[in-house]
Amino acid sequence: MKIFKLIFRNIFRHKLRAALTVLGIAIAVMAFGLIRTMVGAWYAGSEASAPDRIITRQAVSFIFPLPLADRDQIVRVPGVKEVTWLNWFGGVYKDKNNFFARMACDPASFTDIYPEYKVTPTELETFKKERNSCIVGQKLADLYHFKVGDVIPLDGDIYPGKWEFVVAGIYTGEKPTTDVSAMYFHWDYLNERITQTQPSRANNVGWYVIKIANPNEAATVSERIDALFKNSSAETKTETEKAFASGFIAMSSAIITGLQLISYVIIGIIFLVLANTMIMTARERIREYAVLKTLGFTGKHIALLVFGESLLMALIGGVIGIILLFPISAGVAKGMTQFFPYLAIAPSTIGIAVLFSILVGLVAGFFPATRSMRIKIVDGLRQIG
Amino acid sequence: MKIPLSYSFRNLWTRKLTTIMTIVGLALVVFVFSAILMLANGLEKTFVGTGSDQNAIVLRQSAESEALSSVSLEEANILSTMPEVALGADGKPLITKEIVTMINLPKRGASENDLSNVIVRGVSAAGLVLRPQMKIVEGRMFNFGASEIIVSKGIQQSYTGVDIGSMVKFGGRSWKVVGLFDAGKTAFASEMWADNDQVRQAFNRQGFAVVIFRLKDKEAFASIKSKIAADPRLNELKVLHEQEFYAAESETLATFIRILGLMVTIIFSFGAMIGAMITMYAAVANRTVEIGTLRALGFRRRSVMFAFLIESLFLALIGGVGGLLIASLMQFVTVSTTNFTTFSEIAFSFEMSPRIIITTLIFSLVMGFVGGFLPSFRAAKLNIISALRSA
Numbered sequence: 001m002k003i004f005k006l007i008f009r010n011i012f013r014h015k016l017r018a019a020l021t022v023l024g025i026a027i028a029v030m031a032f033g034l035i036r037t038m039v040g041a042w043y044a045g046s047e048a049s050a051p052d053r054i055i056t057r058q059a060v061s062f063i064f065p066l067p068l069a070d071r072d073q074i075v076r077v078p079g080v081k082e083v084t085w086l087n088w089f090g091g092v093y094k095d096k097n098n099f100f101a102r103m104a105c106d107p108a109s110f111t112d113i114y115p116e117y118k119v120t121p122t123e124l125e126t127f128k129k130e131r132n133s134c135i136v137g138q139k140l141a142d143l144y145h146f147k148v149g150d151v152i153p154l155d156g157d158i159y160p161g162k163w164e165f166v167v168a169g170i171y172t173g174e175k176p177t178t179d180v181s182a183m184y185f186h187w188d189y190l191n192e193r194i195t196q197t198q199p200s201r202a203n204n205v206g207w208y209v210i211k212i213a214n215p216n217e218a219a220t221v222s223e224r225i226d227a228l229f230k231n232s233s234a235e236t237k238t239e240t241e242k243a244f245a246s247g248f249i250a251m252s253s254a255i256i257t258g259l260q261l262i263s264y265v266i267i268g269i270i271f272l273v274l275a276n277t278m279i280m281t282a283r284e285r286i287r288e289y290a291v292l293k294t295l296g297f298t299g300k301h302i303a304l305l306v307f308g309e310s311l312l313m314a315l316i317g318g319v320i321g322i323i324l325l326f327p328i329s330a331g332v333a334k335g336m337t338q339f340f341p342y343l344a345i346a347p348s349t350i351g352i353a354v355l356f357s358i359l360v361g362l363v364a365g366f367f368p369a370t371r372s373m374r375i376k377i378v379d380g381l382r383q384i385g
Numbered sequence: 386m387k388i389p390l391s392y393s394f395r396n397l398w399t400r401k402l403t404t405i406m407t408i409v410g411l412a413l414v415v416f417v418f419s420a421i422l423m424l425a426n427g428l429e430k431t432f433v434g435t436g437s438d439q440n441a442i443v444l445r446q447s448a449e450s451e452a453l454s455s456v457s458l459e460e461a462n463i464l465s466t467m468p469e470v471a472l473g474a475d476g477k478p479l480i481t482k483e484i485v486t487m488i489n490l491p492k493r494g495a496s497e498n499d500l501s502n503v504i505v506r507g508v509s510a511a512g513l514v515l516r517p518q519m520k521i522v523e524g525r526m527f528n529f530g531a532s533e534i535i536v537s538k539g540i541q542q543s544y545t546g547v548d549i550g551s552m553v554k555f556g557g558r559s560w561k562v563v564g565l566f567d568a569g570k571t572a573f574a575s576e577m578w579a580d581n582d583q584v585r586q587a588f589n590r591q592g593f594a595v596v597i598f599r600l601k602d603k604e605a606f607a608s609i610k611s612k613i614a615a616d617p618r619l620n621e622l623k624v625l626h627e628q629e630f631y632a633a634e635s636e637t638l639a640t641f642i643r644i645l646g647l648m649v650t651i652i653f654s655f656g657a658m659i660g661a662m663i664t665m666y667a668a669v670a671n672r673t674v675e676i677g678t679l680r681a682l683g684f685r686r687r688s689v690m691f692a693f694l695i696e697s698l699f700l701a702l703i704g705g706v707g708g709l710l711i712a713s714l715m716q717f718v719t720v721s722t723t724n725f726t727t728f729s730e731i732a733f734s735f736e737m738s739p740r741i742i743i744t745t746l747i748f749s750l751v752m753g754f755v756g757g758f759l760p761s762f763r764a765a766k767l768n769i770i771s772a773l774r775s776a
Contacts, residue, residue, distance in 0.1 A: 021659070024655070024660060025656075027659070031652045061487050061502050063452065251728075252723060255645075262646075265416075265417055272660060280667050
């Protein structure tokens, strides 16, 4: 056990250097965790999807609308339980940076198909009754301090004009992965105004969300729906909710790959900082190691000393980095609400960060440890500086 | 008296391994930093290069992208008779009425279901005159009135089924690929072009998406802008300089790349700065006697501090130049991603610029300065007698 005491004491001989190294590792581990958390935020949408929901969109891109008339045909497809539809509204709330998803929905069928959005019965009642009302997610309400009864003004871009929606309720998520950062309002209200201002765009639907009776039939039901509209002016593409969400992720795959590359560069930097410190430390202590050998300690003991020190520093740095990750990612989420409304740190991120710290600790200690282990007593004692 | 620069420089080589490790650490940070700037720059350049400052584009007021815009036949006809539109050599107005839509194509090497959106643009005869950066490099131009398309070389290289002679199915018809074009580093390099009337009929559109024309002179833009605003037949439209319009299309994505990238880089540049600091502290500690000697010889505290600071700045500069060199190799890489403003695939490359070089070098010198300041301060503060005794 004596050797552990020695390792511990050794670290703190150069207090400043140890502190700097640990800090460097901590920051790098934190940056690594932050990147993984950001990448994870991308995938969050596809993980929250339900197996019994499929989505029908215009075959080329969901930016092209589908006619509302398709609904009547989709409902009759065998295996379909219920159909609802959504329109992406876009728009600007006060400032372009206040980005959150705003969608037009059919409240009755929407709340049936998305049971994971929880609203109190009275709030649900008002939402269904009031045509200009909307519901907002809990996190959105926290961020912008929306309360029931507030009016949310939006400047339309896809749907031009000034729009105002009254908050009827604030919904919470059934599970932590449920997205509670969107706003939903009445499709009828939107359609009514568009019918007046731009009649050619009336009765258009962004995409259909379809609840199916049996999740195992997703593929066959999807084929049946797409067959209905084959060779029409608006061909459709139907896929599971998960595939639909993954489509979004695939669009930014180049950015995700870039971020992942950066995270490996960061590991490289942790390694360089720690290896540098360990090499310096071992070089300075060559005489000591020679003395230890003279006293009868073997090369193994000395290698253990170096490895232990490297590993311990990496671990301390790693743990501090993980602790720092929490406030920092909360700050980043706040600074970049436009892109990442919320960042949740996955347990796997913490696990991988710890794993990498250990790995870096071992690899960084390898070179100085082998060198110190092999030194000849005579040479070591002769060494100056 | 000043300590010669060579003192600082040669000291770096006395402990090569540590120096190299620190430099590599700095270079890695600099590499990521400049690569991100290059990426955002390449994206912006692609879009800015797409538009010409002599052309104007007319869209529906609510439309943020070409694909979501619509201009009716009447509106387009009114526009083509405006005196602000320049005339071509043949005396016809230089105006192109375009349809912009998207189709799905499978990428090379990807699975069959992994489709990306590619823009199909239907153009008038003036379409090519207005875009001098467009050149047919293989095959021929499509014939107006036929179901033929020309494909950008970049698209042909990254997607399957669009080689010359092959048939592409969309809009309920088969289109023959008759030519490949090169559009340089512009957004057109991610498109396919065909006859606007054919595309319009195939997609069953009542009108066009946008109208683009050459401005007669510098004053023409302001005059046509006020005409459009005043004319009740046209006031649902807006007119923009073509260059500004395309630049705005890239803004969101470029900002995203910059903010995200820089935030991450700045956080982990602390890692590299700390690396430099450790190295410099060790350099000071190892040379305590030397510093004492220098001071005893009559060198001032200021000179000692300066010498160490220079050493650290040298480290940073070598790291910075190294990082930039690796980053400049990235210029051969082309990235393709979805532009969330248009929801279509856009290809662009890493683009170095003098401004990026300067920014990056300043960034690395700042890292060297921050990392070296405290250690040099410690070196300058050393007491001569205790420094000389410390051996």
